[in-house]
Amino acid sequence: MTSKRAKQPEGIVPLAGRPKGAGARWGSVEFQLKRHDSPHGQVTALSMMKDEGAYVIEWVAHHLAVGFSDLVVYTNDCSDCTDDMLIRLEELGLCHHRRNVIPEGIRPQPSALNYAQEEPVVQQSDWVMVFDADEFLSIRYGDGTLDSLIAATKARGANGIVVTWRIFGSGGVVDWSHAPVTEQYLWAAPQEWNKGWGVKTLFTFSADKWKLGIHRPKMKTKWHETAFPDEVKWLNGSGREMEDYFKFRGWRSITRTVGYDWVQLNHYAVKSVDSYAIRKMRGNVNNKADKYNSDYWSLQDRNEVRDDTMLRYTKQRNEIIVQLLQDPVLNRLHHAAIARVEGHLAELRQTEAYHQLVADLAKASDVPISQIVAKPPQARDKEKIAALMSDVEKRRGAKAKMERHAVPKEPIEAVPMGSYRSGRIDLSQDVTAEIYPNHSMKLPSDRRVFTDSALALIQSGKFERGLARRMPQVLAEQAKVLEIGSAVGFLAGHCANIRPDLSLYLQEDNPVLRQMLAVVCALSNRTFNDSFVVMEQGLGSDPVVGALALIAALHPDALLLSDSQLGTEVLQKLLPMLPAPVPKQIFLYGRLLEQHHARLPEIDDVLATLGYVPDYGFDANIARGFRRCAPPDPEDPS
Template sequence: MMKDEGPYVLEWIAHHLAVGFTDILVYTNDCSDGTDDMLIRLEQLGLAHHRRNDIPEGIRPQPSALSYAQEDPVVQAADWLMVFDADEFLSIRHGDGTLDDLIAAVAEQEANGIVITWRIFGSGGVIDWSRDPVTEQYLMAAPTTWNKGWGVKTLFKFDADYWKLGIHRPKLKNKVIDTAFPDHVKWLTGSGKVMDDYFKFRGWRSITRTVGYDWVQLNHYAVKSVESYAIRRLRGNVNNKADKYNPDYWALQDRNEVRDDTMLRYTGRRDAIIEQLLTDPVLHRLHFAALDRVEARLAEIRQTEAYANLRAGLEVASKIPISQITAKPPQARDKEKIAALMSDVEKRRNAKAKDERKAEPKEPADVMPGGLYLPGPLDAAEDIALEWTANHMVELPADPRIFTPQALALIGAGRFERALARRLPGLLPPQGRLLDIGAGCGFLPAQLARARGGLQITLIEDDPGLRATLARVIARNGLAGRADFVLSDDALPGEAPATAALVAQHRPDILLLSDPRLAGDPLTALVAALDPLPAIILITGRLLEHGFPSLGPAEEALAQRGYAPAFGFEPSVARGFARAGGAAPA
């Protein structure tokens, strides 16, 4: 569904032809910028299908268009089908980035659909209008863990006898709900895992156990630049939401925490298609007329007080940390109303799935350490507005580009790595050299430096996002420039002898090992190669998480070098080892 998307039509069409769609059907209503004329010309060239969305009184544009599309011959003849909008661009990571490869992978699992989660892309700090492609201008996005951006669209195998089109996902027709047909519906998540059974019947967004971006995502460019946003405020939208384009909406959609340039894989194919399209004189004229029209309108509004106020308001909204964004539905979720709408079949299936989840064996809470950091490499080069919270004696940033949702909750509550932060200052010897390899955000060394003196602390961290965060933590907590607290320029070598030589260079009395690249055989080899031997070795953080539960060989190597388990930490918190003559084990 489109309305006044003239500047973007050719990019959107060319991109999705490059992705591999064979038929693109667009409904327009009340266009004033030539969008409909461009689509009519594309239809004449055999590259798209255009329909007028004549909207009945009291009906919103999107449901109206879907009602028409349900009976349209192009839709009726579709094999695989997906409903999405002009500010949404499909981005496929799987295979060669085409629908052919994606659908083949889905079919290989004997599935007939894939639920694709939104990835919210923000302005990236872009203010001015530009003719450059949307998918190249805006490369900053919300973290994959940000659940307020988890709306979905569905690519599925279509059969008009069974399915009714929907905005986010199709709906089973009533006549087939209580038949064997739902048993044959198998949809996957965006990571290629089997989707929960409940989603066959209802739902419009992913949840923690169903979200996935490994195979495919739907890039949602809801705001674009400040000036693009200003233009959108001057017209309606496909759902007639009069108050949609305001600073609150901007703050919600202008998420720029993580760089994602996967879309650039399509640049060559897309540009070749656009170049071919513009050889048609009619499309060429309509396309550049749309660009000229929007730029002329911008020249007018830039002189107005309304534009100045809007720009100032959006600048303030852009500075709101992601941790402070609230996004409440317009109507509270009514569980009783939802239950009343459910068919008996749906209720039985949901109850069965719930019982099956309850029956699954649960791992003991202390068996597997919880992840505090997102998988690397991480990108936190840009110094964005973040909420800082005191955790013991160290302030930490609630940075969703770096920390998992679990860790963000702990930071907000002042409980990040609380068990170690409480005990380490009293357990370690009063003097000595401490080397932390894989220091992460630097919380534990910073806590030691703030809580007590006497230690010479050196930190090594290679991941660029964590290193940038570590530098900010050091500066925020007054540790920059201290001779006894040093962020080293050293990098972790690839082989154990070189790593052992690096350790020997710093001659630590206390060695903290947290880098996940040491997990498995590298850790065992490093222990065997250490010379001289530190008095204390602690295995923590990402190394413990990624190396668990295969620490047996490393523990045997430590025993052979004269180390014994020490300090009595919970296995999921840390593993401590001390040599005879080192610190007295607790």
């Protein structure tokens, strides 16, 4: 495909706030709502849409609220008013609409990206990110805007951030509604579900160096053997530096690179049953045959964990929507699009195909996440991939591999992976689970309970290896140990087996994990006795009160905290209230660390005021250990 770069029309006088490369239509109608003036220059969201008229207003309003200065949207063959709405938004100075004239043999998305490569607005942008119409950026960092996210990225010397998908399901919603997508659907796949780890990339764009791509840009070959690859520094969604290989290829996060602490990309691929029916009978942007079938629904309709982070944008997004709909043209087009969807849906509901689809999707929704199979279109051919790799990729890849192997590491347990399934665990359906020895315990490879990453470790005998190796070594002699959040009892059981001098008291609020605790101990011949006790007392409605009651009853020498209910706010209240004599050792790990690790450094200061210092040499992704020293003397002027 060939395309000529569009020229800035002659005679156009640049206006204040006018984006670089804007066409003659941009801002030709005076409007109260103005383009965001980003401190980071021209920050552009690039997307492709087809018949998205009912959703355009929310998508635009959300990404204006997030802080994009420019939105460039390509459309092709729209049968609703999607293109007309985007044209009006361009006239109002809030978007750039472009036609995607698709050459024969080219799919719509690649076609649009080829045009975008030559588009003046995109070429003159400082930061670019490619979106689909069902993707919404969700920023946890700072004030939730791109202004703060990009500032943090720059502060780390980086020029890009790789944002991982979070798959959001229907949440049980059947009927179509014009309510905001980001408010209707608040249930998602667990963060550790690696089948949902596709990425999109926000990066500093140079048309000379990068070829735009759906998931990430491709570095042009002529730059591979130069110093440019060393200038590329991309972070993951938790602000950690991406591995070197991702500068050249890859479209998914892996265990070593996934992260959600700073930012994620909410992917609303299915929405309600009605929305799915409409899309299935309309086609899709990539012309994939039979994409919207029941298997796709099972894969994308994930509702295991509630995530309402998006609600932070509600007020500002709604204010923008109100302003947008004050334009009479946009208002008319928006409500015409909604009426068209509702009319089309009324027709669909009269067909047998619609009712059969609803029945099929209901069955597909019942498929447990542990039974979802997401196979790639074709098997991964390592030899073919190696043949396509440039010499510089091979050299850098071999160097990175040698560096990883040179430093002994524990098996991958890094946050936010976790060992246990998020949300409600259902044991009602029987499964066949093989038993594997892990250290001094035995564990079932039960997919209902353990995450995929944990199952791989269980099957190799390396489950929670960092904890299992280190904890028995560091607990004090003859210590009375209280573990709040024992899960299936693996760590406590192993410590009891290795250290018979210890007295261990296990507490777990989750009834399913308590049930599995009994199973694991029975499999491992770990008997309950006076020195290995499962506490009946729970944390109750107030985890501070519940935890203090447990601690006051036992006065443990070592306090092991793993329950995710003991978040940062809870610990800030709980720790200063510890009854005397206070524990000599405190450890934070497990589900507590997985869910709250981003803010746990705040607890260091709290513990320091109580006379605790970091100790014991755990990897920070596995555990945080603290030893009690003599408390500071308030009368000592030094």
